[in-house]
Amino acid sequence: FSVTVMGLGYIGLPTAAVIARTGAMVTGVDVTPAVVETINSGRVHIEEVDLDGLVSGVVARGNLKASLTVAAADVFVIAVPTPFTDAHQPDITFVLDAARAVARVLKTGDTVILESTSPVGTTEKVRDLIAELRPDLTMPGRNRPGEQADIAIAYCPERVLPGRILVELIDNDRVIGGITPRCARKALAFYRRFVRGACVTTTARAAEMTKLTENAFRDVNIAFANELSLVADTLGVDVWEVIRLANRHPRVNILSPGPGVGGHCIAVDPWFLVAADPANTPLIRTAREVNDGKTDHVIARATAMVEAQPPGQPVACLGLAFKANIDDFRESPALKVAQALAERFGPRIHIVEPYATTLPPAIAATGAVLTDIDTALETCAAMVVLVDHDIFRSVPLDERRGKTVLDTRGLWPDQA
Numbered sequence: 001f002s003v004t005v006m007g008l009g010y011i012g013l014p015t016a017a018v019i020a021r022t023g024a025m026v027t028g029v030d031v032t033p034a035v036v037e038t039i040n041s042g043r044v045h046i047e048e049v050d051l052d053g054l055v056s057g058v059v060a061r062g063n064l065k066a067s068l069t070v071a072a073a074d075v076f077v078i079a080v081p082t083p084f085t086d087a088h089q090p091d092i093t094f095v096l097d098a099a100r101a102v103a104r105v106l107k108t109g110d111t112v113i114l115e116s117t118s119p120v121g122t123t124e125k126v127r128d129l130i131a132e133l134r135p136d137l138t139m140p141g142r143n144r145p146g147e148q149a150d151i152a153i154a155y156c157p158e159r160v161l162p163g164r165i166l167v168e169l170i171d172n173d174r175v176i177g178g179i180t181p182r183c184a185r186k187a188l189a190f191y192r193r194f195v196r197g198a199c200v201t202t203t204a205r206a207a208e209m210t211k212l213t214e215n216a217f218r219d220v221n222i223a224f225a226n227e228l229s230l231v232a233d234t235l236g237v238d239v240w241e242v243i244r245l246a247n248r249h250p251r252v253n254i255l256s257p258g259p260g261v262g263g264h265c266i267a268v269d270p271w272f273l274v275a276a277d278p279a280n281t282p283l284i285r286t287a288r289e290v291n292d293g294k295t296d297h298v299i300a301r302a303t304a305m306v307e308a309q310p311p312g313q314p315v316a317c318l319g320l321a322f323k324a325n326i327d328d329f330r331e332s333p334a335l336k337v338a339q340a341l342a343e344r345f346g347p348r349i350h351i352v353e354p355y356a357t358t359l360p361p362a363i364a365a366t367g368a369v370l371t372d373i374d375t376a377l378e379t380c381a382a383m384v385v386l387v388d389h390d391i392f393r394s395v396p397l398d399e400r401r402g403k404t405v406l407d408t409r410g411l412w413p414d415q416a
């Protein structure tokens with residue numbers, strides 16, 4: 001049994017490794033030579049709990065190899081990025097490129113599964129593209145009555161949480177959308193090999209919209225919390241306390257405000273729904289704007305705080321990652337705040353990020369410095385908390401008493 005995984009990023013590599021562990025022969029395909037080399041030497045290019053050990057094991061056993069070119073296989077999993085353009089339109093170029101590469105090696109009986117977060121209708125576009133490139137194969141949904149399609153095509157979104165990817169890949173329920181019910185059943189048989197959660201089948205379009213809906217749901221709920229934090233600021237009330245108290249209501253469950261929403265999913269996917277139906281998505285669009293606006297609000301407050309410090313005094317920025325306890329800085333609001341402060345105050349900004357060994361070049365260029373939490377506590381009388389890393393949470397009040405703190409994560413509720 002052989003599987004080819006297209007894209008060896010945060011989703012593709014863990015997925016390839018987990019499938020390889022079941023004994024399948026897995027080829028991971030990536031366009032970046034350095035990534036292919038790293039994996040073939042048994043190492044990983046991304047940080048994820050337990051991923052290094054798993055990859056080195058399956059590579060050593062010969063179950064996983066990386067390649068720049070697509071090999072024939074029984075099942076193809078496409079896990080490439082789907083960015084959006086400056087105009088908030090989804091860009092499915094990488095998906096179509098991957099489909100084109102897969103089309104060349106497809107044979108009767110193969111299954112193609114798209115996992116990338118995609119606008120509704122993308123799986124059908126993949127089918128149409130393959131149909132065009134391989135007129136010799138019968139495609140699902142395009143076959144004549146009574147004729148069986150040669151290829152199965154399905155959409156099955158990943159839903160794993162960075163930091164828990166290897167656990168959630170196995171334990172989470174999966175939504176499997178087939179171009180036809182038969183496609184869904186074929187894809188289901190594949191996921192059953194390594195998924196312990198329930199595998200639920202539906203249509204490709206419903207599965208595509210389900211994925212976008214999950215992340216839009218979270219974005220809207222975080223926007224509610226962020227909006228509350230602004231109102232509470234205006235009213236001089238502690239938003240964290242209000243949320244804690246409101247959440248004692250049996251049907252209220254408010255999420256946490258923060259410096260904005262980051263990562264490559266929740267800050268992006270809601271736009272795919274807005275782009276599909278702009279007239280009917282005022283709430284989803286506004287939630288995006290509220291969450292992005294929260295970052296601007298934090299930048300303004302932090303700037304005022306630094307300006308209120310004695311001239312030349314250093315100010316610490318705690319965290320650059322897009323959320324707690326990970327090394328992922330994609331679309332990170334913390335990074336945006338730190339960047340804005342560094343551009344304005346240069347060397348006065350002392351950044352603490354235990355998950356970084358160097359500062360991103362744009363921040364380093366301002367003269368801002370990377371330091372550690374112990375030094376920052378000794379040298380900085382003012383601090384901006386941007387990420388709720390455990391190492392920051394564990395700082396006792398004694399070590400930060402008397403400091404000026406802008407706490408965007410509600411990390412230190414006892415700070416005076």
Ligand code: SAJ
Binds near residue numbers: 258265
């Ligand atoms: N955040 C808040 N307040 C909260 C929760 C989160 O400000 O109460 C912020 C985080 O700090 C971060 C951003 O939101 O900047 C997103 O973090 P997250 O932990 O909510 O989600 P991601 O981006 O790590 O992963 C999400 C997950 N989706 C949902 O929970 C619905 C994950 O299951 C998906 O697989 C992933 O997106 C994805 O790949 O789509």
